[in-house]
Amino acid sequence: MRPVQAPLRAAFDGIEAGLNIVFPPSWNPLRNLGALAFFMYWIVAVSGIYVYIFFDTGLTEAYDSVEYMTHDQWYLAGVMRSLHRYASDGMVLFMLVHMLREFALDRYRGPRWFTWVTGVPILLLVIMAGISGYWLVWDRLAQYVAIATTEWFDWLPIFGQSIARNFLTTDSLDDRFFTLMIFIHIAVPLILLFILWVHLQRVSRPEINPPRGLAIGSFLMLLGLSLVYPAVSQGPADLSTVVSVVGLDWFYLGLYPLVDYWSSGTVWGFVTVLGLILIVLPWMPPMRRAPAAQVDPAHCNGCTWCLLDCPYNAIEMGPRTDNAAFDQQAVVDPSLCVRCGICAASCPSSTPFRKGGEVLTGIDLPGSPLNDLRQRMVDVAGSLSGDARILVIGCGRGVPVDSVASPSVAALTLPCVGNLPPSFVDFAVSRDLADGVMLAGCRDGDCHFRFGIRWTEERVDRERDPRLRVRVPRGRLAYCWSGPGGSRRLRREITAFAERLKAMPKRPRWEPAAGPPPAPTVELEPTGSDG
Amino acid sequence: MASAVKYGGQILVYAVIAAVLGYFSASPAFRHFPEDMALIKLAFAHGAKPKGKCRTLSAKEIAALPPNMRRPKICPRERLPVFVELELNGELIYRKALPPTGLHGDGPARVYEGFPVPAGRHALVVRLRDSDRSEGFDYVRATDVTLEPARKFVVDFRSELGGFIFK
Incomplete structure (x- = not known):
């Protein structure tokens, strides 16, 4: 998949970087595609309820009532009709780009398969809801859609009578048809809402609403479009004629021309294969993954911090498996764990300040344990020299930090920057491993593992446990959330950071306390409070 | 100035x-x-005659049936195919034996076919056979029709209304 994903990812990165220039990071539309689609749903729902008040179910009444809304009451019902259409189109647009982006960023495999697979019926239901809505207007487009759809469905050997025959002449159609279509047009979005709820079940703290500024901007955009270019009908349906030329809504009806060019059976085959490919995509090929996070009950006191921080609800609290005097312990569901290591950083036991022995923590990634991190940190920092020794800690999804390594810059890569316990920053600075620490990763607000950047910043800012100790001078820590393509920006910020560090007062060199060799027992220094 | 550029950029993106x-x-x-x-x-759906003749049951056969299923005659369930021809301006453009639908072949035969033709005057003849006769047709209807561009001319069939219906 990489040959397909790589150019897509580069394209998304480029567009996102461009959008970052004009939007605040949290408002970037590309980072809020799912939430924007959800926002469109609510606009569609509210405008649909208003339009339904004026809609009349009848062979001629349906078209007339829509015309009344469009022309006689253009200032309200007409605008609502346009909002209904354009928000529906926006929903499809944002959903499609959302799917494409998640695919490009490799966010659809592994434990994320459930969210991806449940997204496929959402797309189908949205399209169904939209198509049923176009029938209701009963204009030339509705006539085309009705006949094309029923002729297409007639290919399936499940109907006793041809359903397309209902649209042979006006005599063969009655008002009850519109009652049926209204039922479908309301029922499908309600089912859709339920599937949307299912879609988000494995996502903790799902962002279903865009930031207020982006929501206001998007709504004003739709309102402006509705006023400047209102949605109109395409003339009343006339079953005694054939629709020759029709203005298609390509967001919903983009596949309809295929029915003209291919046989119905071929189109059914195409749609079925397309749907199956989308469904099996998370396993094409199967994702090779490191072992999931593991809990060590001996060092877990059931504090729930890891449960609160896990971005994918992979952690629950369960009964103790040992005789410790705590009520519960963390339990990891490996099928939901994305191996980000955010949980390991949230554990209050995850401290490198041990009077001898290993870094032992209540929860850790077996493939990237914190004990190794401490050793790697000591190793890479040992080769640093110069007046401003910088330790750059990056994530596997952001800019490759190894590329910036130099005699005065050492680099470490973690699965996610959120895998770094704040006590390790303290360790690096207070033990004089480096003069400053720079954290680099995904683009701001777009962490691959959702909350790596946010939790890290909140821990550093002492708003979230475990907190960075006050004794760490804030000026010795810097961020660079530049994303995978941000090498130049990272170099620039490292240079600027080095200048700031050089301007800071010199610190006394830290010397290890003299004394006997470390004892094998483990003692913890507090990390969650000032020391 | 910077914020003006940013807002301008946002407006451009929304636009x-x-x-x-x-x-x-x-x-x-x-x-x-x-x-x-x-x-x-x-386009029509029409059930042809049953394939085979009905047979009168003997009193013994009737008595052997469950009480709620007793009837004097028993008829074959399967239907014959419906044979249809459509002739346009003297040229046969459609000729097909339409099989009965249903798992047991007892449903109506169905046809739903469209024939784009140049707008103008056309001579149309449709024929249908729904019996076991080997030659000829049970229903025939001809007409001369002038079709405007984009006009849809429907050829339906309702045996209860006498045969072919042009709409």
């Missing part, structure tokens, strides 16, 4: 999205049916 939504919501137009053509639609 581009709005343009995409507005344009593709009804454009580009799609030509579904050729200009200066009309459509003859042959």
Whole structure:
């Protein structure tokens, strides 16, 4: 998949970087595609309820009532009709780009398969809801859609009578048809809402609403479009004629021309294969993954911090498996764990300040344990020299930090920057491993593992446990959330950071306390409070 | 100044999205049916006669049946195919034996076919056979019709109304 994903990812990165220039990071539309689609749903729902008040179910009444809304009451019902259409189109647009982006960023495999697979019926239901809505207007487009759809469905050997025959002449159609279509047009979005709820079940703290500024901007955009270019009908349906030329809504009806060019059976085959490919995509090929996070009950006191921080609800609290005097312990569901290591950083036991022995923590990634991190940190920092020794800690999804390594810059890569316990920053600075620490990763607000950047910043800012100790001078820590393509920006910020560090007062060199060799027992220094 | 550029950029982004939504919501137009053509639609569902004759049951056979299923005659369930021909301006453009539908072949035969024809005057003849006769047709109807461009001319069939219906 990489040959397909790589150019897509580069394209998304480029567009996102461009959008970052004009939007605040949290408002970037590309980072809020799912939430924007959800926002469109609510606009569609509210405008649909208003339009339904004026809609009349009848062979001629349906078209007339829509015309009344469009022309006689253009200032309200007409605008609502346009909002209904354009928000529906926006929903499809944002959903499609959302799917494409998640695919490009490799966010659809592994434990994320459930969210991806449940997204496929959402797309189908949205399209169904939209198509049923176009029938209701009963204009030339509705006539085309009705006949094309029923002729297409007639290919399936499940109907006793041809359903397309209902649209042979006006005599063969009655008002009850519109009652049926209204039922479908309301029922499908309600089912859709339920599937949307299912879609988000494995996502903790799902962002279903865009930031207020982006929501206001998007709504004003739709309102402006509705006023400047209102949605109109395409003339009343006339079953005694054939629709020759029709203005298609390509967001919903983009596949309809295929029915003209291919046989119905071929189109059914195409749609079925397309749907199956989308469904099996998370396993094409199967994702090779490191072992999931593991809990060590001996060092877990059931504090729930890891449960609160896990971005994918992979952690629950369960009964103790040992005789410790705590009520519960963390339990990891490996099928939901994305191996980000955010949980390991949230554990209050995850401290490198041990009077001898290993870094032992209540929860850790077996493939990237914190004990190794401490050793790697000591190793890479040992080769640093110069007046401003910088330790750059990056994530596997952001800019490759190894590329910036130099005699005065050492680099470490973690699965996610959120895998770094704040006590390790303290360790690096207070033990004089480096003069400053720079954290680099995904683009701001777009962490691959959702909350790596946010939790890290909140821990550093002492708003979230475990907190960075006050004794760490804030000026010795810097961020660079530049994303995978941000090498130049990272170099620039490292240079600027080095200048700031050089301007800071010199610190006394830290010397290890003299004394006997470390004892094998483990003692913890507090990390969650000032020391 | 910087914020003005940012707001201007945001407006530009929204304008581009709005343009995409507005344009593709009804454009580009799609030509579904050729200009200066009309459509003859042959569409009906009709059950042909049963395949085989009904047989009168003997008193013994009737008595052997469950009480709620006793009847004097027993008829074969399967139907014959419906044989249809459509002739346009003296040329046979459709000729087919339509099989009965249903798992047991006891449902109506179905046809739903469209024939685009140039607009103008046409001579049309339709024929249908739904019995076990080997030659000839049970229903025949002919007409001369003038079709305007994009006109849909429906050829339906209702045996209860006497045969072919032109709409």
